[in-house]
Structure formats: C-alpha cells, structure tokens
Amino acid sequence: MIKDNLISVEKNIVRACEKSGRSLEDVTLIAVSKTKPVELLMEAYDAGIREFGENKVQELVDKYEVMPKDINWHMIGHLQTNKVKYIIDKACLIHGVDSLKLAQEISRQAVKHSVTANILVEINIGDEDTKFGVADSGAAELVNEIAKLPGISIKGLMAIAPYVDDPEENRQYFVKMRNLAVDITSQLDDNITDDMVSLRELSMGMTGDYTVAVEEGATYVRVGTGIFGERDYSKL
C-alpha cells in the first residue's frame, strides 16, 4: 500500500516538474512519518525513501536509533529551545527556525558538537495567527542576524501554507515564497558568504498542495497522509 502511494506521489511530482519545466533532481520528497510506527517507515524505506520528516524531538530520536543509518532525518516541527541538544547531531535539516533565540541555541549546540547545523527559516506566509514563522516583512532582518552565528548555515525558507480545499488557492503563497527568497538574498549584508546563507531551498507543499508547490519552485515537499494514510492521534 505504501509503495503504491509512493509511486503515485512520485508520478505527480514528475508531472508537476514537466508542466513547469523544472528538473526532477531539484525536488526532494520528504516522507512525513510522524505518529506512524517504524514498520510502516520501513516499508517506505524498502521502497527507496531515505528522507523522513518528524515534528517531535522524542519521536525523531526514537526512530533514528532503530532505523538504518543512511536515512536523512528532517526536523519539520516547531522546535523548543531546550530540546535542540537532542537532535543537533541527528537532523540533516531543521526546517522551522523562526526566532533569533532558537537560532542562538542551535548555534551553541552546533559549536559544542562540532557540526554545522543546516536550517531553513520559517515564514508565516499566509499571515495566520495560528501558525509559527516570521512575518515576511521581518524575514530579511532575521536572516541577516542568524547568518552571523557560528555553526549555522541557512539553506532556504520553509512555510506551511494555509489549509485550503482547493490547492490552487495556495499558489499565490508559493509564488510569494519564491520571490521572498530572491528579495532576502538581495538584502543580505555585504560580509555574508554563500556558506553562511544561500537561499536555494524552498520547503513547501504538503499532501493537499504539493503539486502546486512543485510547479512554483519547491525543492522539498513534505508529504505525510499521501504516503502513510490518515494519522490517528487518539492512540498517542
């Protein structure tokens, strides 16, 4: 079942790339496995998936310990400052950085563990009260501040678009993200080098809207339900 789901998600990504003239290598599918048991993740692994996304620190760590070591783990959830230390050497990319305070702790832990933390700055692209993320108007300033911290490399931007019935409604936000990355890049301080900031990555698009996100430039799509089925939070 998971293998079939993966085949259809991958087909949709291919089609979105063809439609928009993008190259398939520029899009990475992250299988969002939160709440799902290791057996199901292993089905995805056996079908070729090596990128997994989790939104809870404990769950990421638990799965990291028992699953094969050639997996790239993406921390896609809101990260609390006091939990950074548990994932600093386990997550390949931290998607949801939206404050200087969190970035400072990531920097501190990265230096302590002698690693470079790859991060994305989260944008509240739909300007929703219920969402984390920095407002687009404050994003350039935050990127410039975080860039100066040791042990951190800013790879791009991340957003959770509004929940909508018709994915076309979110196209405007994906376009806004693409333009924002260009805009912020033009506002980077002179002394910022490419290894400190290069906003190449756009993490956007979920089960409901990933094809539109790919058409508008997503380099990471985060798909959970479309691969693993509905989540059941009642058993947690």
Ligand SMILES: *Cc1c(COP(=O)(O)O)cnc(C)c1O
């Ligand atoms: C859960 C989650 C997803 C996946 O959502 P689906 O709609 O199940 O694809 C993507 N991104 C983030 C940040 C999430 O928390």
